[in-house]
Amino acid sequence: MSPSDILAIEKKWQDRWSSQKAAFVDTTAPDSRGTYLLVMLPYPSGDRLHVGHARTYFLTDALHRFYRQRGRNILCPMGWDAFGLPAENYAIERGIHPRESTLANIAAMKEQFQNWGVLYDWSKEVTTCEPEYYRWNQWFFLKMLEKGLAVRKKAPVNWCPSCETVLANEQAEGGICERCKNRVVQKELEQWFLTITKYADSLLSGLDSLDKWPEKVRVMQKNWIGRSVGADLKFDLPSLGESLWVFTTRPDTVFGVTALFVAPEHPMVPRLIENHPDRAGIEAWVSKVRNSDRIEREAETTEKEGRDTGIRARHPFTGAEIPVWIANFVIADYGTGALMAVPAHDDRDFAFCTKYSLPIVEVIRRPASADSSIACWTGEGTMVNSGRFDGLTSEAGREAIANEAASGGFGGPQVRYRLRDWLISRQRYWGTPIPVVYCDACSWVPVPESHLPVVLPKDAPFTGKGGNPLTKVESFVKTPCPKCGGPARRETDTMDTFVDSSWYFLRYLDPENSARPFDGDVARRWMPVTQYIGGIEHAILHLLYARFFSRVLKDLGLVEVEEPFAALFNQGMITRMSPSGRIEKMSKSRGNAVSLDPLIAEKGADTVRTYVLFLGPAEAEAVWSDEGIAGAERFLTRVRSVAARFLDGGTDPAARPAVADTPAARRRHKTVRLVTASFERFSFHTAVAHLMEFAREVADLLADPVADPGEKATSLRTLIALLHPVAPHLAEELHERMGGTQSLLSGSWPEFDPALAEEDTVVFAVQVNGKLRGQLTLPKAAAESEVLAAAEAHEPVARWLAGKERVKTIFVPGRLLNLVVR
RNA sequence: GCCGGAGUGGCGGAAUGGUAGACGCAGGGGACUCAAAAUCCCCCGGCCCUCUGAGGCCGUGAGGGUUCGAUUCCCUCCUCCGGCACCA
Numbered sequence: 001m002s003p004s005d006i007l008a009i010e011k012k013w014q015d016r017w018s019s020q021k022a023a024f025v026d027t028t029a030p031d032s033r034g035t036y037l038l039v040m041l042p043y044p045s046g047d048r049l050h051v052g053h054a055r056t057y058f059l060t061d062a063l064h065r066f067y068r069q070r071g072r073n074i075l076c077p078m079g080w081d082a083f084g085l086p087a088e089n090y091a092i093e094r095g096i097h098p099r100e101s102t103l104a105n106i107a108a109m110k111e112q113f114q115n116w117g118v119l120y121d122w123s124k125e126v127t128t129c130e131p132e133y134y135r136w137n138q139w140f141f142l143k144m145l146e147k148g149l150a151v152r153k154k155a156p157v158n159w160c161p162s163c164e165t166v167l168a169n170e171q172a173e174g175g176i177c178e179r180c181k182n183r184v185v186q187k188e189l190e191q192w193f194l195t196i197t198k199y200a201d202s203l204l205s206g207l208d209s210l211d212k213w214p215e216k217v218r219v220m221q222k223n224w225i226g227r228s229v230g231a232d233l234k235f236d237l238p239s240l241g242e243s244l245w246v247f248t249t250r251p252d253t254v255f256g257v258t259a260l261f262v263a264p265e266h267p268m269v270p271r272l273i274e275n276h277p278d279r280a281g282i283e284a285w286v287s288k289v290r291n292s293d294r295i296e297r298e299a300e301t302t303e304k305e306g307r308d309t310g311i312r313a314r315h316p317f318t319g320a321e322i323p324v325w326i327a328n329f330v331i332a333d334y335g336t337g338a339l340m341a342v343p344a345h346d347d348r349d350f351a352f353c354t355k356y357s358l359p360i361v362e363v364i365r366r367p368a369s370a371d372s373s374i375a376c377w378t379g380e381g382t383m384v385n386s387g388r389f390d391g392l393t394s395e396a397g398r399e400a401i402a403n404e405a406a407s408g409g410f411g412g413p414q415v416r417y418r419l420r421d422w423l424i425s426r427q428r429y430w431g432t433p434i435p436v437v438y439c440d441a442c443s444w445v446p447v448p449e450s451h452l453p454v455v456l457p458k459d460a461p462f463t464g465k466g467g468n469p470l471t472k473v474e475s476f477v478k479t480p481c482p483k484c485g486g487p488a489r490r491e492t493d494t495m496d497t498f499v500d501s502s503w504y505f506l507r508y509l510d511p512e513n514s515a516r517p518f519d520g521d522v523a524r525r526w527m528p529v530t531q532y533i534g535g536i537e538h539a540i541l542h543l544l545y546a547r548f549f550s551r552v553l554k555d556l557g558l559v560e561v562e563e564p565f566a567a568l569f570n571q572g573m574i575t576r577m578s579p580s581g582r583i584e585k586m587s588k589s590r591g592n593a594v595s596l597d598p599l600i601a602e603k604g605a606d607t608v609r610t611y612v613l614f615l616g617p618a619e620a621e622a623v624w625s626d627e628g629i630a631g632a633e634r635f636l637t638r639v640r641s642v643a644a645r646f647l648d649g650g651t652d653p654a655a656r657p658a659v660a661d662t663p664a665a666r667r668r669h670k671t672v673r674l675v676t677a678s679f680e681r682f683s684f685h686t687a688v689a690h691l692m693e694f695a696r697e698v699a700d701l702l703a704d705p706v707a708d709p710g711e712k713a714t715s716l717r718t719l720i721a722l723l724h725p726v727a728p729h730l731a732e733e734l735h736e737r738m739g740g741t742q743s744l745l746s747g748s749w750p751e752f753d754p755a756l757a758e759e760d761t762v763v764f765a766v767q768v769n770g771k772l773r774g775q776l777t778l779p780k781a782a783a784e785s786e787v788l789a790a791a792e793a794h795e796p797v798a799r800w801l802a803g804k805e806r807v808k809t810i811f812v813p814g815r816l817l818n819l820v821v822r
Numbered sequence: 823g824c825c826g827g828a829g830u831g832g833c834g835g836a837a838u839g840g841u842a843g844a845c846g847c848a849g850g851g852g853a854c855u856c857a858a859a860a861u862c863c864c865c866c867g868g869c870c871c872u873c874u875g876a877g878g879c880c881g882u883g884a885g886g887g888u889u890c891g892a893u894u895c896c897c898u899c900c901u902c903c904g905g906c907a908c909c910a
Binding site: 215219220223228230246249250300301302304329335338339340341347348351418539614615616623625628629637686688691692693765766767769771772773774775795796797807808815 | 823834835836847860889891909
């Protein structure tokens with residue numbers, strides 16, 4: 001068959017699947033329910049999708065088709081994460097409006113999906129940059145405002161000078177902008193936040209129920225949430241008539257406190273230094289620290305620095321006077337932004353106090369077994385120099401001190417999280433307008449629900465200068481105050497695009513709904529998502545936000561489930577040798593991407609799909625090799641020629657086997673069992689391997705002139721049906737030529753008989769002292785005595801038994817006999 | 823540093839307590855062909871042997887352990903990859 005024939009057949013089936021709406025599911029029908037298979041929605045980028053991207057879609061499609069063949073009612077939708085910075089930057093560079101380029105990209109990607117033969121229920125398509133979608137972002141925002149879950153507050157935030165916007169904590173990990181990889185700087189700004197921290201405990205404990213999520217992702221989320229158990233303690237500042245709160249995980253070391261450290265951003269800093277003789281010098285130092293970039297400031301290697309405020313605090317237990325310092329390493333928005341320094345038992349405090357010659361007091365005696373050369377003991381031990389607490393273990397001490405603080409009214413047990421509130425304001429055009437109006441008289445006022453959507457104005461000056469183009473669209477900015485009717489200004493910040501992806505899977509279920517974001521009853525029947533598939537890069541960001549949204553929606557009474565994704569699968573990335581000589585993630589910018597379109601035009605989508613699935617375990621990284629595809633190509637060619645030979649031979653394609661139990665039937669049943677199990681455990685590469693093996697067996701069977709015609713036809717039909725998830729075009733075509741009148745997509749998966757799926761004769765391994773000494777072909781059901789008799793009569797085994805005393809015999813039915821001799 | 827994951831032929835990998843290397847790539851040999859391509863068949867971890875065999879020994883990062891039997895379970899170590907990292 002020529003390449004053009006192959007492509008023509010692929011086109012024929014693609015057209016047929018799409019015209020017959022093969023993937024359509026009526027989710028809104030009163031009793032509809034089923035399996036929800038979801039793949040992370042793509043960002044419609046201007047670059048065409050390459051091989052590295054395709055893996056997710058191919059394996060999702062294989063599952064989708066497999067489950068359809070097995071008769072499940074399965075929903076697999078697709079949509080577009082259409083807001084985002086690249087489109088806006090493109091507008092600045094090329095003068096093409098983001099909407100225009102985005103819609104063009106969507107059309108191009110959709111065509112690619114069509115050419116790959118991947119099936120989606122396009123009637124559910126969601127495009128997040130459309131007002132019909134983002135109006136519900138605005139609606140959720142208003143609901144969250146009502147509930148106090150959306151708040152405007154001043155906080156230290158990450159500002160990316162290159163993207164000219166603030167970023168959420170999750171999007172500025174390690175002080176690097178997640179998008180452009182530039183360094184971010186700290187700024188103190190008033191911004192909109194979603195109070196994800198209110199759900200910290202629920203987000204953490206919910207992880208335990210996600211037993212079908214990769215352990216890795218759960219651990220990453222757990223660490224990100226960062227729950228710490230300890231105590232809050234109050235230190236009075238008698239000279240100011242105020243007090244300073246600290247959080248510590250080690251209340252047992254409280255008697256070793258020799259200083260308090262506050263963050264340069266701490267609100268009390270101005271008061272602490274107002275009477276300091278070198279106030280100007282300290283202020284200069286504070287602002288220098290505050291303006292430094294995060295990566296520099298948070299690096300562990302950064303030199304610890306501080307300034308003594310001159311203010312003294314009173315130790316709540318000893319009454320001692322201890323100095324209050326401003327320290328550069330104290331993080332403002334963690335805990336209380338202040339901490340108690342215990343240099344004897346904390347490495348950081350030790351480094352700081354040594355540098356500034358602050359006293360070091362040991363209050364935890366290390367266990368006798370511990371290394372005595374370590375200057376700063378941060379482990380557990382026994383309390384000493386701690387008054388009446390002496391002798392307590394660290395563990396008991398933590399509780400005792402915290403309780404003492406509680407009863408004394410100067411603190412108590414406390415749990416703190418590393419997680420920060422989700423900063424959603426973005427000073428960019430291409431996003432969901434935040435539905436708020438600023439009025440001189442009324443402060444900020446929410447846009448009334450009835451005025452939604454606040455539509456993003458089409459015309460905006462994309463100059464790349466002077467920040468957000470939205471601020472320059474007067475017709476958008478100027479608006480009457482919804483409360484007093486006076487002149488007011490609209491909020492020009494837009495929402496983080498992760499808001500869009502936090503609930504799109506709910507909109508898929510009911511995309512036409514114009515009265516509500518989605519129907520609650522539909523959501524009740526289709527949530528949670530049965531299987532979610534996507535890249536590990538979203539382990540924290542998207543998956544955490546979506547889990548947060550689900551909780552909020554549950555509290556709003558819109559959904560019933562707290563966890564939106566029952567099972568998660570992260571496919572491994574595809575790598576390839578770069579021009580630099582390294583094996584790297586496939587990407588256009590690294591110059592190692594393999595374009596899909598030409599490859600498909602040359603070899604057909606089925607071949608590319610088969611090879612990509614065959615590369616290796618789907619969850620592991622896979623190295624692409626240009627030569628390897630030959631194997632997939634040969635395999636499909638063999639299937640074609642085997643089928644052609646059969647069809648030319650004039651045997652009835654619908655024939656059934658005359659006898660149920662034949663060696664060929666056993667191989668067939670076994671293959672069905674193996675391939676079914678492989679798909680069930682996402683082992684696509686072994687599924688293909690079993691199919692390759694079976695294709696050879698079928699070829700041999702068809703070449704056998706005396707074989708049962710019914711067996712031949714059935715084996716070939718089985719091969720075709722099993723091949724469908726991997727190479728659907730070829731499978732559908734051969735199925736049709738074999739007389740199939742209905743698509744393989746509906747309920748065509750072959751059943752297997754467990755009794756026939758096992759070989760009836762097997763090769764028994766005979767071991768002597770655990771070493772293989774012979775192989776005996778015997779009935780699978782052979783009893784121990786039969787195998788033993790055969791083994792003893794078997795010369796190579798007998799040789800090892802001669803003159804030895806038999807100590808023990810281990811028999812594994814159907815597998816092996818091990819004779820232990822002395 | 824802490825937390826995950828992984829180390830198996832020339833290469834991708836299979837086998838999760840029971841015959842290590844399924845399936846495929848690359849390589850070698852053969853058939854077909856005037857020839858080539860394609861296709862088909864065979865071989866393909868290393869070493870050893872005057873019993874060339876239904877032969878022996880070694881072999882799944884290294885070392886130890888449990889077991890009749892370990893790629894698989896346990897301990898120690900090495901290497902690589904990923905994540906987090908001044909969060910008190």
